[in-house]
Amino acid sequence: MPEQSPLDLAEGDPFGPHNLPYGVFTTAGEPDRRRLGVRIGNHVLDVGAAAHALGSPYAGLLARPNLNPLLAAGRTAWRDVRRAITAWVTVPAHRPDIEPLLHPVDAVTMHLPYEVADYVDFYASEHHATNVGRIFRPDGEPLTPNWKHLPIGYHGRSGTVVVSGTDVVRPSGQRKAPADPAPVFGPSVKLDIEAEVGFLVGTPSEQGKPVALADFRDHVFGLFLLNDWSARDIQAWEYVPLGPFLGKSFATSVAAWVTPLEALDAARTAPPARDVELLPYLDDSAEEEPGGFDVRISVAINGRVVAEPPFDTMYWTAAQQLAHMTVNGASLRTGDLYGSGTVSGPEVNQRGSLLELTWNGRDALELPEGKRTFLEDGDVVTLTAWAPGPDGVRVGLGEVAGRIVPAH
Amino acid sequence: MPEQSPLDLAEGDPFGPHNLPYGVFTTAGEPDRRRLGVRIGNHVLDVGAAAHALGSPYAGLLARPNLNPLLAAGRTAWRDVRRAITAWVTVPAHRPDIEPLLHPVDAVTMHLPYEVADYVDFYASEHHATNVGRIFRPDGEPLTPNWKHLPIGYHGRSGTVVVSGTDVVRPSGQRKAPADPAPVFGPSVKLDIEAEVGFLVGTPSEQGKPVALADFRDHVFGLFLLNDWSARDIQAWEYVPLGPFLGKSFATSVAAWVTPLEALDAARTAPPARDVELLPYLDDSAEEEPGGFDVRISVAINGRVVAEPPFDTMYWTAAQQLAHMTVNGASLRTGDLYGSGTVSGPEVNQRGSLLELTWNGRDALELPEGKRTFLEDGDVVTLTAWAPGPDGVRVGLGEVAGRIVPAH
Numbered sequence: 001m002p003e004q005s006p007l008d009l010a011e012g013d014p015f016g017p018h019n020l021p022y023g024v025f026t027t028a029g030e031p032d033r034r035r036l037g038v039r040i041g042n043h044v045l046d047v048g049a050a051a052h053a054l055g056s057p058y059a060g061l062l063a064r065p066n067l068n069p070l071l072a073a074g075r076t077a078w079r080d081v082r083r084a085i086t087a088w089v090t091v092p093a094h095r096p097d098i099e100p101l102l103h104p105v106d107a108v109t110m111h112l113p114y115e116v117a118d119y120v121d122f123y124a125s126e127h128h129a130t131n132v133g134r135i136f137r138p139d140g141e142p143l144t145p146n147w148k149h150l151p152i153g154y155h156g157r158s159g160t161v162v163v164s165g166t167d168v169v170r171p172s173g174q175r176k177a178p179a180d181p182a183p184v185f186g187p188s189v190k191l192d193i194e195a196e197v198g199f200l201v202g203t204p205s206e207q208g209k210p211v212a213l214a215d216f217r218d219h220v221f222g223l224f225l226l227n228d229w230s231a232r233d234i235q236a237w238e239y240v241p242l243g244p245f246l247g248k249s250f251a252t253s254v255a256a257w258v259t260p261l262e263a264l265d266a267a268r269t270a271p272p273a274r275d276v277e278l279l280p281y282l283d284d285s286a287e288e289e290p291g292g293f294d295v296r297i298s299v300a301i302n303g304r305v306v307a308e309p310p311f312d313t314m315y316w317t318a319a320q321q322l323a324h325m326t327v328n329g330a331s332l333r334t335g336d337l338y339g340s341g342t343v344s345g346p347e348v349n350q351r352g353s354l355l356e357l358t359w360n361g362r363d364a365l366e367l368p369e370g371k372r373t374f375l376e377d378g379d380v381v382t383l384t385a386w387a388p389g390p391d392g393v394r395v396g397l398g399e400v401a402g403r404i405v406p407a408h
Numbered sequence: 409m410p411e412q413s414p415l416d417l418a419e420g421d422p423f424g425p426h427n428l429p430y431g432v433f434t435t436a437g438e439p440d441r442r443r444l445g446v447r448i449g450n451h452v453l454d455v456g457a458a459a460h461a462l463g464s465p466y467a468g469l470l471a472r473p474n475l476n477p478l479l480a481a482g483r484t485a486w487r488d489v490r491r492a493i494t495a496w497v498t499v500p501a502h503r504p505d506i507e508p509l510l511h512p513v514d515a516v517t518m519h520l521p522y523e524v525a526d527y528v529d530f531y532a533s534e535h536h537a538t539n540v541g542r543i544f545r546p547d548g549e550p551l552t553p554n555w556k557h558l559p560i561g562y563h564g565r566s567g568t569v570v571v572s573g574t575d576v577v578r579p580s581g582q583r584k585a586p587a588d589p590a591p592v593f594g595p596s597v598k599l600d601i602e603a604e605v606g607f608l609v610g611t612p613s614e615q616g617k618p619v620a621l622a623d624f625r626d627h628v629f630g631l632f633l634l635n636d637w638s639a640r641d642i643q644a645w646e647y648v649p650l651g652p653f654l655g656k657s658f659a660t661s662v663a664a665w666v667t668p669l670e671a672l673d674a675a676r677t678a679p680p681a682r683d684v685e686l687l688p689y690l691d692d693s694a695e696e697e698p699g700g701f702d703v704r705i706s707v708a709i710n711g712r713v714v715a716e717p718p719f720d721t722m723y724w725t726a727a728q729q730l731a732h733m734t735v736n737g738a739s740l741r742t743g744d745l746y747g748s749g750t751v752s753g754p755e756v757n758q759r760g761s762l763l764e765l766t767w768n769g770r771d772a773l774e775l776p777e778g779k780r781t782f783l784e785d786g787d788v789v790t791l792t793a794w795a796p797g798p799d800g801v802r803v804g805l806g807e808v809a810g811r812i813v814p815a816h
Contacts, residue, residue: 117566117567118565118566118567120653123650144648144649145584146582146584146591146645146646146648149582149584149590149591150582150591150645150646152646152649152650152653153650153653154562154563154650154651154652154653155562155563155564155565155653155657156563157526157563157738158525158526158566159525159526159738159739159740159741159744160615160738160739162615169615169616169737171736171737172618172735172736172737173735173736174554174557174558174687176554176557182557182684182685183554183557183558183687185687185688185689207568207570207577207658207659208577208658208816209816210580210816231736234736237554237558238554238558238560239649239650239651240552240554241552241560241647241651242531242560242561242562242647242651242652243562243647243649243650243651243652244562244650244651245528245560245561245562245563246732246733246735246736246738247736249563249733249736249738250615250616250736250737250738251615251737276590277590279582279591279593280593281593324654325654325657327580327581327654328579328580328581328639328642328654328655328657328658329577329579329580329658329659329816330565330567330568330654330657330658331567331568332567333567336567408616408617408618408737
């Protein structure tokens, strides 16, 4: 009996040929040569080498150390390359060429798959924003007056976006409890996560020209899980009046795998009903394609699932965020990424941050290794997710994991 | 009588050999070939060609289309290259090689001289922050409680940083006056400037490792004028709770010339006395070098000077801003830039924004072409500046100019 091929996947494998996320890897033998890979099952296909072996017209675009040239090539190229790769991993005649170019996922090292241009983070979950408002402004309206009129966002630090698996050094900074006479300095004692979905821009836009809702798919290549690590104590003291800065800028972890939007056609879903009339540039009621994505996220601490935030509950969609981000004429660059904001559903076990899950430390989580209000040194946080794919099969999203190491 | 050399400068020329700012230019004959230039008088020296002609060991570093490789080479290289260029423009024996490589400033096109990594904007003028607080919160304390404990800052959009001379399209967006029932959409009616000094990072730092106050000059290459265009109406509606976003992200203009810190040794000056005790990482009372820079800025609208903000009045220094920005472990990259925040002095005619100069539109400026509260289409805003140099001569900073064009 012949050895089973890595291309013979179990039925329903979430990384089957319906998925095909992109990443960048190196092998132990060539640790300095970064290559584009596409995940198939538990293997990574060296797509640059495959394109070369099969004489693909995309060999040049795929023989690169990161995704940016493919991202810049635009939507037609994205579609054509995906079709080609789908054929490579499904047409039996290609197997002799393809099988030698497969590496077990466990045997390679994954890297940040793109060069980040600008990084923007939004605040698009009504449940999350309401929870935060109740925690920090218990006597006021939980949502600010602008919240349902525009997707609130701010720029984050591109230079500290790191790939899944990178350790996160506990940040130090100033904090001040309301009763303290002056701020104190030290390692954050309220280190938190934010479970988010990130979106990756491929096609740039021109400065001065907004990108319409309907052009979302011409500009956005794919999505991925994102953990927007947050030091709540640093953030609370610094953020008035100009927003979060050091409470966020020390690290943002992203998955090693970017899932193309085309793999998520079956996961598109209508966003929640809107409570206020939207200005025309944000009004998606007449859009052909529903703006939401039915992505089911799991948040685990040290392997124990503590929350399951549902992305289909997000009030603002990624297309609305893109339209808003550019309506003032701000241009897009290849490699821009933006986060959805913390994903929290209506239920207690659907909250995407420890701030909410423990109600700012009031209600500790009981984990086998002890109580947790915020993260302890050594804790490993892992986000995983899946979305409905074609014919009832799941589309797996690449995980984003990070371990907290003690402050410097 | 021989023709005068471009290197024979008038006494006290603010762009003499004591200054030597760096930029990137193209010529009409080769519009696609970007080259590094150093300004001397009213000429630009093609320093890549000069290094080649004179057999300099830095020829490779200078034959580049932008400053980033030189920035990344570090402080010793910055010093040595500056020494070499100083010799090229001052030693008579070099004239036959150098003179053919000089281009009149008016005959070349200047470009953004560096690739921007992250862009951070601070809020470091006590006078500015106090004015803004009085305008927007007339019944409260003008400064937030954190203001004198840390240099408040936030991340801006790197992708919309443009070089002096680039037109600025009036941004559109949502605005809502307090009495309006809902926001309206349209071109900003409160388009403003912010006169700032920007700082350019050369030497990167490692994620997780703060940069100390004393290491400022190892990381920062130079400074330049910056205009942080601001749409006050868009900003007012969006900025609570996560800070400025579309009110700022449409454009930030920077000078075409970066002045090396070494040219500003005579301009170093002590910052104002501190009113509260600073945490050790910000306490500059024992630093060898004074943290301030005596830079005298002029703001002109359509050629008429409307304000003269004095940079030596800034409460927070650039070294403190760098230390703060990294104290949480955020890394620096070559090409990071950060703005000081609007420079405003204690006097009415020293305010660096129209918001302050007109007290949010209450007191119009009288210009020859009519009254101005905020900017009109067609207005040209020009920031110029100088600083004290060696032996009483002035160090000229490159201007930053921009013209407002109508909304898209």
